Amino acid sequence: MNCAGSSAAFIAPPGVNGLTVNVQGGASVASTQTSAGANPSFTNVRVNGTSIVNNAGTIANTAPLNRDNFGVNLAGDRSTLNNSGTITLTAPVGNTTTRVYGAYSSAPNGSQYESTTVNNSGTISVTQNGNGIARGIYSGENTTLFTITNTGLIQATRGTGATATTSVVAGVDSDDDTDRLVLNNGTGGRITATGTNTRAVNGRAAQFEINNSGTIGNTTAGEAAIATFALNAGNAGDATTVRAYNTVINNTATGIINGDVRNTDQDLQTATSVVNLRRTGTLNNAGTINGNVAFGGGSQTVNNTGRISGNISFLDVAGSVNTVNLGTGSSIGGNITARGLGTNALNLSGTGTLTGTLTGFTSLTETAGAWTLAAGSAQTLSGNLTVAGGTLTLAAGSTQNVGGLIQVTGSGAQLVVNNTLTDKTVNLSGSNTTVVNNGTLTGTGAAGRANNAATRVYGVLANSTGADFQNVQVVNNGTIAVTENGIGISRGIYAGENIASMTVTNTGLVSATRAATSTGTAAVAAIDSDDDVAALTINNRAGGRITGTGTGVRAIQGRAQSFTILNEGTITGPAAGQAIVVYGAGNATLTNAAGGIITGDVRFTDADPQNATTTNRRNSTTTNAGRIAGAIAYGMGNHTLTNTGTITGGITFADVAASRNTINLGTGSVIGGAIAATGRGTNAVNLAGSGTLASNVTGFTTLRQSDGAWTLAAGTGQSFSGGATVAGGGLTVNGVLTANTTVAAGAGLGGTGRIVGGLANAGTVAPGTADAPYGTLAVAGNYTQQAGATLVTAAATDGSNARLAVTGTAQLAGTASLQLAGTYFVPGTRYTVVSAGGGVSGGFSAVTTSPLPTLIAATASTDANNAYLTLTQQSFALVGQTANQRSAARGLDAALAGNNAALAVIDNRSDAANAALLDRVAGQAYASLADPQLRSGRAFGSQLMARAYAAGQETGPTSMTLPPAVYAADLPNRGPVPEPKQIVTSRGYGLWATGYGQFGSVDGTANAAGRSETVAGLATGIDFHPQVGTVLGIAAGYGSVDVSLNRTGERAHTDNAQVGVYGGFTDGALYANAALGYARADGRVTRSIGLPQLQPGGTRGTVGGDQFISAGELGYRVTVAPGALVAPFVGFQVNTFDQDRVRETGVGPFDLTVAAKSFLSARALVGGRLETATTVFGARPVSFWVKAAYVHDFADVSRTISETFSLAPTVPFLIGGRRLARDRALVGAGLGTELAPGLTGFVSYDAELASTDTIQAVRGGLRYAF
Known part of the structure; x- marks a missing residue:
């Protein structure tokens, strides 16, 4: 049937099934009365079994009447409503019994509907303005399955003008005779309720399944969005209708539930409600529940990965089994509470934070992931707090009241403690389990209690009654502290039975204290282990503290078969007690790092206390780079101690024949006590690096130092x-x-x-x-x-x-x-x-x-x-660097032999200073005087040769006229002759005087010192011409010689008396001149030794000698121009100097005796002169000449002399002066003029140039001819 436009109600005839009613869009269907009597009913659309109602129009009760008003009544089995339009029913203001239903299905008594379906994509809305019932969709009596699929709007409203609020107003509701109701609220679907005592979803279906991906909500604060229950409020139940009731709510990630969610045994159930039916349930929430979640006494499961803004509460009874599973994304805004009458478990997985209070629960278990019990939260458990997997963090400021165990059981599980746990042991009860303590774990053993297994106090306990636990870890960054006030056992951390491997890492404080009032002797230790521990490692990091306080308390003790201790912090035992005691069979390793401090004795023994009868053997390796303020005691095993730190006490070994003990001491090692062994074993001390062993050592076999x-x-x-x-x-x-x-x-x-x-x-x-x-x-x-x-x-x-x-x-x-x-x-x-x-x-x-x-x-x-x-x-020859020095060394060795005082003065000087000393004591001045003396003789001879050359060129008169007076003077007593007398004679006589000076320097060599020398003198003579072309003369002179040696500080001076004859012959252009002379030299040599402490005044020697002088020249004058001529010449200079023996005087060991020595110079000259004459200043005649010659000395030019020290006259040595070059150049120039008639004067400059020396000379003279 199709309904279009405004249509009357459609009521399917009785018995007519399988109809399809289509209410077209824009159409509206009115209601009609469908039953009479005391409770008449009115219906818009009613169909029988297997029928379908498709509504795209509007179904409404425009004038609702008392009592039941049905928008769509699915009055037959397997009927379906597909609503895409609007179904809206309203109850009038002031009514007390009017009931409105958007969609309704209820099987009559005696029948059973197999299934009913409502699909809503439109709007189903009911409004109650009085005190009656309003239900958007209702599943009534005798229905096996009622399925609702909603993507539209289902809403129920109690009007603000309603006169009473006790009857049900719900978007979806069900009777308890509905076996199963499935509500699918899809994405975009909305089921809402508004007003007092309203619910979006409500009902008592035996199996209530709600799948929400849309929105289910109640807009009125404090009202439920969802309320499912077994009994109506106030009903204790009907024994004849007992059945199982269950609710499953699946709120997907997009689902939003605004308002409370209740799954209770009785609607509006309280703790005092008496009911005999229980509704169980499951809440799977991945979306958002903005409200509280409340459960009755049935067993419930909550699986939450979404948001629940309010509380979760359970009215659990003795048989209740409730489980809350919180996963990644879970957020609980309130508390989770139960009465604690049932078995209530909180399970955590994934990641999340629990912020509220947990009460009435039996257990809290994390199975995986990472959860935090947040600051301000509190968890009260009658049973265990278990970390079976993942990481559970107890945040600072959180509180855990645990009636059972705090335990970490699963492989990889970890408990992080950031708060304070008091008198509660953390149990590590599985392999690969870890506790990280950043907070405080404290335990106190009460006074007066018995000492048994039940009264032992532990901060952290690892213990297995079955299979071995491996890789058990304790990380302490906070405080683990136990105190024993009685006679029992207290341990901060204990590795107990069947532990394959366990590691303790500490940067905080682990402490154990026995109270001063305690009389007990049982074990009290910060860290302890059983002998069933295969391997225990303790890493006490920098800043970490492990302490034991009180009589018999140890910071660390135990019997682990492999016991490893690494200390970078402090390990402290009680005063005069033990800090570390490791005993029993096994191996131990202690490494005390550079910053590590151990206060108290350290023992690695076979028993506690050590005894001679035990068959156990504990071997150990100790490496100490820090400080051990105590003694170290070893048992009968094999032990190695490597120390680069400080051990304030002694070291003892209870060695037996089989013992092998080694002490290795390195840089920084300090041992404050004795090192003692029994001497029965093989015991070695090895030293390396640097240090001081201040210990007495007894009972040891060997000592070895390696570096x-x-x-x-x-x-x-x-x-x-x-x-x-x-x-x-x-x-x-x-x-x-x-x-x-x-x-x-x-x-x-x-x-x-x-x-x-x-x-x-x-x-x-x-x-x-x-x-x-x-x-x-x-x-x-x-x-x-x-x-x-x-x-x-x-x-x-x-x-x-x-x-x-x-x-x-x-x-x-x-x-x-x-x-x-x-x-x-x-x-x-x-x-x-x-x-x-x-x-x-x-x-x-x-x-x-x-x-x-x-x-x-x-x-x-x-x-x-x-x-x-x-x-x-x-020998002084070792410092001699030259021949002279080595030669002088031979003499000095003899002169100073046995004079240790003098030798010490010299020996402690530098080699360079002593080499210079050898030069100073060698007397080079005596070997250097000959050449200046020979120069002095040549200088005198040169004056004679110069005069002979000049006189040979003079052209004076060959006769003379005597005046009468003169002539008459020769005839006494006679008158003057009336005329002059003419006399034939030579060219006349000449008187002359010449002063000369020459100065020069001689280069030194490594062997011979250089020198400066000065020669000065005056020569005078007279000559005459016995015939034309011939001149003869005689001369006398004085010359002085001064010599200064550059690097030896020696000085020499001589005065020379000189005489000579000369002559010349001229024949035309040819000339020849010669000179012979003799000189006597007398003088002194002074030497400054440079060692005033040995020779305070130096030395002085008187020198003298005879010199024979000869020279000759042959030349030829050639006129080359008017007034100019050139005169090539050859010549010779042969001189000898016979130096006298010298014996020096001085106060010291360096006086010399110098042997006499004759020296010869035989020089040949080849050269020439250029001479010119002119007139100046009014016809004054002036002559100028230059000369140059090559000079070669054919004699021995070496200058060696034999000397001895006065203290060693039998040990002569030769000293050489500077050897001059044989070949040299002689250059000169001169100027002469007539000063007055018969009086001439001249000046000249000469220089000798050689590779070894340079000599320059000047002279000037006057001659008067008559």
Whole structure:
């Protein structure tokens, strides 16, 4: 049937099934009365079984009447309503019994509807303005399955003007005779209720299933969005209709429920409600519930990954089993409460935070993920708090009141404690379990309680009664503290039975305290372990503290088979007590890092206390780089201690024959007490790095040093039955070392102590120390030094030295090294380096010294019981760098032999200074005087040769006329002759005088000093011409010579008296001149030695000698132009100087005796002159000339002389002066003029230029001819 436009109600005839009623869009269907009697009914559309109503129009009751009003009545089995239009019914104001239903289905008594379906994509709306019932969709009596699918709007409203509020107003409702109601509220679907005592979804269907992806809500505060229950409010139940009631609510991720959700046994159930029916249920929420969730006494399951803004409450009874499962995304805005009468469990998985209060629950279990019990939250459990998987964090400020266990059970599970747990043990009850404590775990053992398993106090306990637990972890960054007030056992952390491996990592505080009032002796420890623990590792990080306080308390103790302790923080035992005690069979490792501090004794023993009868053996390895303020005790096992830190107490070993114990001491090691063993085992001390062993050592087998520098302190004694070996580095023995001692190649031994036993040296032995460098090292035995070994002796310049004192024999070989302090050493000083009561054999094959001057060396010698090193003078030739220095050294060696005081002054100077001294004492001045003297003679001879040349060119008169008076004067008593007298004569006479000076420098060499020299003199003479072309003359002169040697500081001066004759011959252009002379020199040489402490005034020598002078020249004058001529010439200069013997005078050892020596110079000259003449200043004649010549000396130009020191006259030595070049150039120029008739004057400049020297000369003179 199709309804269009305004249509009357459609009522299917009785018995007519399978109809389809289509209410078209825009159509409206009115209602009609469908039953009479006391409760008449009115219906818009009613169909029978297997019929379908499709509404796209409007179905409404425009004038609702008392009593029942049905929009669509599905009055038959398997009927369906598809609503895409509007179904709206309203009850009038003031009514008390009017009931309105948008869609209704209820089977009559005696029948059963198999299924009824309502699909709504439109609007189904009911409004109650009075006190009657209003239901959008209602599933009534005797229905097996009622299915509602909604994507539209289903709403129920109680009007604000309603007169009463006790009857049901609901969007969806059901009777308890509906076996199953399935409500699917799809995305976009809305089911709402508004007003007092209204519900969006309500009912008592035995199986109520709500699937919500849209919105189900009640807009009135405090009213339920969903309320499912078994009994109506106030009804205790009907025993004849008992059945199972269950609700399943699936609120998907898009689903929103606004208002409370209730799944109770009785509507509006309270804790005092008496009911005999229970409604169970399941709430799966992935969306949002903006309200509270309340459950009755039935068993409930909540699976939440969405938001519940309010509380979750359970009215549980004894048989209730309630489970709340919270997963990732879960948010509970309120509290979760139960009465605690049933079994209530909270399970956590995924990630989330629990912020409210949990009460009345039996257990809280995290199975996976990461959950936090938030600050301010509180959880009260009658049973266990369990972490079966994932990480559970107890936030700071949260509270857990746990009646059962706090336990971590699952592999990979972790409990993080950031709050305070008081008197509650954290149990690690599975492999791969972890507790991380950032808060506080405290436990107190009460006074007066019995000491049994039930009364033990633990902060953290790992224990298995079955299979072994592996990889159990405790990480403490906070405080774990236990206190024992009675006689029981208290442990901060305990590794108990059947633990395969457990690790404790601490950066906080783990403490155990026995109260002062306690009389107990049971175990109280911060960390303890059972012997069923295979491996326990404790990592006490920087800042971490593990402490034990009170009588018998230990910071760490236990019997773990493998016990490893790493300490970077502090481990503290009670005063005068033990900090660490590890005992029983097994192995232990203790590593105390550089910043680690352990206060109290440390024990690694076989039993507690150690006893001689136990068969257990505990082996250990201890590495200490920090501080152990206490003693260390080891049992009968094998133990290794490596120490680079401080141990304030002693170290003891209860060793037996099978024990193998080793102590390794490195840089920074300090041992405050004795090191003692029984001596029954094999016990070794090894040294490396640097340090001081200030402990007495007994019961040990061997001592070995491998490298570095170690000292056995004064006042201590160390005994080693198997000997001591210095394999590397240096060992200083200042105490008593009782051991046969070997020093290996490359190693060293020193000190001022005593070695009881033999000493075999293959390396270096150096008695003494830095503080006592000249101390004695005693050997109560024999001393043997091998060929490659060295004995080093420190010595002072006053004769003090270190010594090796041997009671037995000393067999010597190898090297003796003398290490001298100071900078002033005296030859002849002898040092006793070894004394041997049993005698000395062999000797040192080599001697080294440092530091010593070049001129002093140490030599070795022995007698019957001693070995010596003596400072011995060395030859001065060692510092000589030149032939002169080495030659002088030979003489000086002899002159100063045995004069140790003088030698010491010289020896302690630098080599360079002493090389210079050899130059100064060599007397080079005596070998350097000959050439200046020869120059002086040549200078005088040159004046004569110059005069001879000039006189040969003079053209004066060959006759003279005497005036009468003159003539008459020759005839006494006679009158004057009336006429002059003409006399034939030579060209006349000439008187002349010349002053000259020459100065020059001679370059030095490495061997001979350079010098500056000055020659000055005056010569005068007279000559005449016996015939034309011939001149003869005689001359006399004085000359002085001054010589200064550049680097030796020597000075020489001589005065020279000179005489000579000269002559010349001229024949046309040819001329020849010659001169002969003699000179006597007398003078002095002064030498400054530069050592005023030995030769305060230097030395002085008187020098003298005879010189013979000869020169000649042959030349030829060629006129080249008017007034100019050139005169080539050849010549010779032969001079000798016979130097007298000299004996110096001075106060000191450096006076010389110089042998006489003759020196010869034989020079040939080849050169020429250029001469010109002119007139100036009114016809004044002026002549000018230049000359140049090549000069070669054919004589021996070396200048050596034999000398001896006055103190060693039998040891002559040769000293050479500067050897001048044989070849040189001679250049000169001169100017002459007539000053007056018969009086001429001249000046000239000459220079000799050679590779070795340069001499310049000037002269000037006057001549008067008559």
